[in-house]
Amino acid sequence: xxxxxxxxxxxxxxxxxxxxxxxxxxxxxxxxxxxxxxxxxxxxxxxxxxxxxxxxxxxxxxxxxxxxxxxxxxxxxxxxxxxxxxxxxxxxxxxxxxxxxxxxxxxxxxxxxxxxxxxxxxxxxxxxxxxxxxxxxxxxxxxxxxxxxxxxxxxxxxxxxxxxxxxxxxxxxxxxxxxxxxxxxxxxxxxxxxxxxxxxxxxxxxxxxxxxxxxxxxxxxxxxxxxxxxxxxxxxxxxxxxxxxxxxxxxxxxxxxxxxxxxxxxxxxxxxxxxxxxxxxxxxxxxxxxxxxxxxxxxxxxxxxxxxxxxxxxxxxxxxx
Numbered sequence: 001x002x003x004x005x006x007x008x009x010x011x012x013x014x015x016x017x018x019x020x021x022x023x024x025x026x027x028x029x030x031x032x033x034x035x036x037x038x039x040x041x042x043x044x045x046x047x048x049x050x051x052x053x054x055x056x057x058x059x060x061x062x063x064x065x066x067x068x069x070x071x072x073x074x075x076x077x078x079x080x081x082x083x084x085x086x087x088x089x090x091x092x093x094x095x096x097x098x099x100x101x102x103x104x105x106x107x108x109x110x111x112x113x114x115x116x117x118x119x120x121x122x123x124x125x126x127x128x129x130x131x132x133x134x135x136x137x138x139x140x141x142x143x144x145x146x147x148x149x150x151x152x153x154x155x156x157x158x159x160x161x162x163x164x165x166x167x168x169x170x171x172x173x174x175x176x177x178x179x180x181x182x183x184x185x186x187x188x189x190x191x192x193x194x195x196x197x198x199x200x201x202x203x204x205x206x207x208x209x210x211x212x213x214x215x216x217x218x219x220x221x222x223x224x225x226x227x228x229x230x231x232x233x234x235x236x237x238x239x240x241x242x243x244x245x246x247x248x249x250x251x252x253x254x255x256x257x258x259x260x261x262x263x264x265x266x267x268x269x270x271x272x273x274x275x276x277x278x279x280x281x282x283x284x285x286x287x288x289x290x291x292x293x294x295x296x297x298x299x300x301x302x303x304x305x306x307x308x309x310x311x312x313x314x315x316x317x318x319x320x321x
Contacts, residue, residue, distance in 0.1 A: 003320065004313065004316045004317060004320060005316075005317050005320040005321070008020070008021050008024070008313065008317055009021065016303055016304055016305045019301055019302065019303045019304075020303050020305070020310055020313060020314060021317075022301055023268040023301035023303060023314060024313075024314045024317040024318055026266055026268065026299045026301055027233065027235065027266065027268065027314065027318055028317075028318055028321055029299075030231065030233045030265065030266040030299070031062060031318075033231065034229075034230055034231075035230055035231040035232065035233050035265055035266065036064040036065070036226055036230045036231070036232050036233065037062065037063055037064055037065075037232070037233045037234075037235055037266070038064065038065040038066065038067060038232060038233070038234055038235070038246060039054075039063050039065075039066050039067075039235045039236075039237065040066070040067045040068065040234070040235070040236045040237060040238070040242040040243040040246060041066060041067070041068035041069065041072040041237050041238070041242055042068075042069055042072075042237060042238030042239055042240040042241075042242040042243060042281075043072075043237070043238040043240075043307065044071065044072070044075065044111045044112070044114075045072055045237060045238070045307065045308070045311070046071070046072045046073075046074075046075035046076040046078075046079060046170070047075045047078075047079065047111050047114055047116065048114075048308045049079060049168070050170065050237075050308075050311060050312065051076055051079070051168050051169050051170035051171075051173075052168045052312070053311070053312045053315040053316065053319075054170040054173075054311075054315065055167060055168055055169060055170040055172070055173035056167075056173075056315075056319060057315050057318070057319065058170060058173040058174055058177055058179060059173050059176075059177070060319060061177075062315075062318055062319065063179070064179070064180075064226070064232075065179060065180040065181070065182070065222060065226075066170075066174060066179060066180075066181050066182070067181075067182040067183070067184065067219075067242050067243070067245060067246040068181065068182075068183060068242050069183070069184075069185065069188070069189065069240065069241065069242050070145065070183055070185065070186040070187070070188060070189025070190075070191065070192050071188075071189050071190070072242070073145065073146055073149065073171065073181070073183050073186070073189070074125065074149075074189055074190060074191050075116070076169055076170055076171040077125055077149065077158050077169070077171060078116055078121035078122065078125060079121075079164065079169075080158055080159075080161075080162050080163070080164055080166065080169045080172075081120070081121060081124055081125065081158055081161040081162060081163060082116070082117050082120035082121035082124065082163060083163040083164045084163045085117040085120040085121070085163075086114060086115060086116065086117065087108060087114075087115040087117075088113055088114055088115075089103075089110065089113050089114070089115060090113055092110065092112060092113045103115060107119055109122075122190050122191075122194075124161065125158075125191065126191065126194045128152050128157045128158070129148055129149075129152065129191055129194075129195075130194075130198060130203075132148045132151055132152055133148065133195060133198065133204050133208055133209070134203065134204060136148070136208050137203075137204040137205055137208045142207055142208050142209065142210050143208075143209070143210060144181075144183070144209070144210045144214065144215060144218065145183045145186040145192075145209055145210075146181040146183050148209070149171060149175070150175045150178075153171070153172055153175040154175065158172075159172070180218070180219075180222050182215050182218065182219050182245070182246055183215060184212050184215055184216075184241045184242070184245035184246075185212060185241045185245075186209070186212070195209060212245075215245075216245070216249065216252070219245075219246055219249050220249050220252065220253055220257075223249050223250070223253070223261070224253065224259075224261070227261070227262045231262065231265030231266070232262070232264060232265055233264065233265050233266030233267070233268075234246070234247060234264045234266065234267045234268070235266075235268050236267075236268065236269040236270065236271070237270050237307045237311055238270065238271060238281070238307055239269075239271055239273050239279065239280065239281020239282065240281060243269075243281065244280050244281070247264065247288070247293050248291075248293070250262075250263055250264060250292065250293050251291055251292040251293060254292055255292060263292070263293065263294055263295045263298060264293060264294055264298060265298065265299075266298065266299050267285050267288070267294055267298055267299070267300045267301070268300075268301040268302075268303070269285070269301070269302050269303070270303045270305065270307040270310050270311060271302070271303075271304065271307075272304060272305065272306065284302060285298070285300035285301075285302065286300070
């Protein structure tokens with residue numbers, strides 16, 4: 001079969017396979033035309049170890065910003081420090097409620113076929129992050145959620161516990177590139193819950209971690225500055241807030257700020273969401289024209305498939321040009 005790029009061009013000719021190839025070629029063309037790409041990460045892509053390919057995409061300057069859920073932010077690091085303690089449950093569809101309770105009793109939190117170990121992953125990172133939050137609280141120097149991760153990475157706090165090669169961590173690669181990250185709804189994450197608990201215990205103030213509005217402000221400033229010289233593309237993995245939040249920055253600037261703003265210059269969505277359910281995530285790209293997010297001529301691609309299969313193939317195709 002040989003080269004992945006050759007394999008895709010030879011065999012991916014119709015239906016979702018063709019959409020994958022077209023989207024990869026569109027991504028490549030966008031970069032060749034001096035474009036930039038924002039990737040969004042929903043679902044459990046970090047636990048699916050997307051870092052194995054995404055980290056290299058970042059290192060090769062083929063990703064220029066990321067919007068992700070708080071879960072994807074932290075789970076990349078959970079996997080880094082506790083990989084050897086994860087347990088895979090390939091027969092997860094056959095689990096009885098009693099089997100699920102047995103996993104809980106062992107402090108194993110299941111994500112489909114993969115169990116994240118609470119003590120080795122979550123509590124270990126909580127202790128590191130609590131120190132970062134506490135220092136910022138004492139010094140009255142609040143930061144965005146991901147900036148605390150960047151601080152800890154720069155200090156080597158996570159790497160000293162690494163159980164995988166750090167080059168397979170997309171967050172470490174992002175930190176090394178000082179990549180802009182946007183993490184809407186961070187409080188809906190394990191560490192967000194832990195931070196809320198620390199606030200309830202009056203150990204830190206809630207304002208120590210900046211909120212989602214401040215992420216939107218940061219995103220708007222990045223978009224305005226970057227779009228002066230580059231068309232910005234949007235590569236959406238999954239749906240939810242990771243995708244819905246950043247794509248709104250264009251109509252916000254255009255309609256609410258009354259600032260003439262370039263539309264997104266490329267759009268691709270990997271999703272299994274169905275339009276007829278009224279889902280924002282499943283809305284076809286043309287619907288986004290009515291919201292002032294995409295234009296008539298914006299290259300648009302929809303791949304209705306499993307992102308854990310599709311995204312690494314697209315990344316491999318792009319990295320092999």
